[in-house]
Amino acid sequence: DTAVSQTPKYLVTQMGNDKSIKCEQNLGHDTMYWYKQDSKKFLKIMFSYNNKELIINETVPNRFSPKSPDKAHLNLHINSLELGDSAVYFCASSKRGLNSPLHFGNGTRLTVT
Amino acid sequence: AQRVTQPEKLLSVFKGAPVELKCNYSYSGSPELFWYVQYSRQRLQLLLRHISRESIKGFTADLNKGETSFHLKKPFAQEEDSAMYYCALSGGGDDKIIFGKGTRLHILP
Numbered sequence: 113d114t115a116v117s118q119t120p121k122y123l124v125t126q127m128g129n130d131k132s133i134k135c136e137q138n139l140g141h142d143t144m145y146w147y148k149q150d151s152k153k154f155l156k157i158m159f160s161y162n163n164k165e166l167i168i169n170e171t172v173p174n175r176f177s178p179k180s181p182d183k184a185h186l187n188l189h190i191n192s193l194e195l196g197d198s199a200v201y202f203c204a205s206s207k208r209g210l211n212s213p214l215h216f217g218n219g220t221r222l223t224v225t
Numbered sequence: 226a227q228r229v230t231q232p233e234k235l236l237s238v239f240k241g242a243p244v245e246l247k248c249n250y251s252y253s254g255s256p257e258l259f260w261y262v263q264y265s266r267q268r269l270q271l272l273l274r275h276i277s278r279e280s281i282k283g284f285t286a287d288l289n290k291g292e293t294s295f296h297l298k299k300p301f302a303q304e305e306d307s308a309m310y311y312c313a314l315s316g317g318g319d320d321k322i323i324f325g326k327g328t329r330l331h332i333l334p
Contacts, residue, residue, distance in 0.1 A: 147324075153309055155324040168321050182311075202269065206322075211257055211269040211315075214322055 118203050118217035126225055132189045133220045135203030140175060141215070142208050144186035146178060149200040149219070161186050162168075162208065173177050192225045227252050229314050231325035238302045240332045245299040246328050248312030256316035258295040259287055261324070263309040272297075272310070282306070307332045316328075 116137045125131055137144060145156040145168075160168035161180040175191045190197060203217040228251040238244050250256060260272040273281045275288040275295060286297045295312060312325040 137307060142313075145322075153327050154309060156325065157321060157323065160321065163287070166310040202267075211274065211276050214269075214313075215271075215273060219269045 116203055116205055116217040118201075118220050119213050120220060121218060122221050122223075124159050124223045124225065127193055127195060130189070130191045131193060131205075131222070132187055133201055133222075134187045136185050137203075137205040137215070138184065139205055141205035142181065142183055143206050143212075144183070144216065145204040145206075145220055146188050147184065147202040147216075148205060149223050151199070151204060154208070155202070159186075159188075190222075193222075197209060198222055198224045226291070227256075227316055227321075227323050229323055230311050231310075231312055231328045233283065233328045234326070235329045235331065240304055241301050244299040244306065244330065245296075245303045246310050246312075248295045248297065248325060249311075250294075250295065250314050250317045252291050252314060254316055256293035256314045257317070258286070259322070260286055260295075260297050260314040261313055263311070265308070267331055269292045269311070289325055301328075302332045304334065305334045306328045306330060 118135045143162045145160045149155045157174045159178045164180045177189045180186045200219045202219045202220050204214040205213050206212040230249045256274040262272045263269045284299045311327045315322045
């Protein structure tokens with residue numbers, strides 16, 4: 113009965129490859145997010161979708177493309193992976209509204225070699 | 226522009242001593258403030274939010290609009306409090322929640 117689940121948990125790949133990370137939430141939330149946590153543990157928002165509509169895009173390179181087939185899913189596809197993409201990527205969801213906290217997935221640790 | 230500042234990267238405190246994790250914010254309107262915690266090998270989770278005015282695991286945080294601060298406090302540190310703590314702010318109409326850079330709290334035995 114995991115609330116926000118991400119797959120895979122670990123992803124090791126070479127530079128130049130294309131990879132996807134999947135996220136699903138069963139909380140009935142309308143809003144989903146992708147955050148990137150770098151090696152210094154700095155957490156930065158990348159994208160946010162509300163009801164399948166993109167509402168936040170934080171100047172992320174075009175190589176990153178989120179896709180939301182329905183409001184319970186938000187996937188992240190990354191083209192032409194670079195060394196600097198190595199990080200932990202967290203999916204999160206929330207209800208709409210300022211007071212609504214985020215519910216996070218376990219994270220996907222991406223290592224680009 | 227919205228900004229959350231956590232001035233301490235690492236805070237080491239002896240078990241039983243008081244803890245204060247600092248958080249200052251910059252926002253022109255009325256923000257919602259949160260503290261999130263990430264224990265070792267676990268997911269980020271909400272610790273508390275200012276609107277609830279609650280104490281969770283002995284932690285409290287008071288929003289001080291004059292000083293634009295939302296410091297996290299606990300009177301007596303416990304070893305299980307060792308974790309990464311993030312202060313977060315939500316204030317825009319786009320539901321964006323931004324995070325500070327985090328403070329690693331290390332409780333010494």
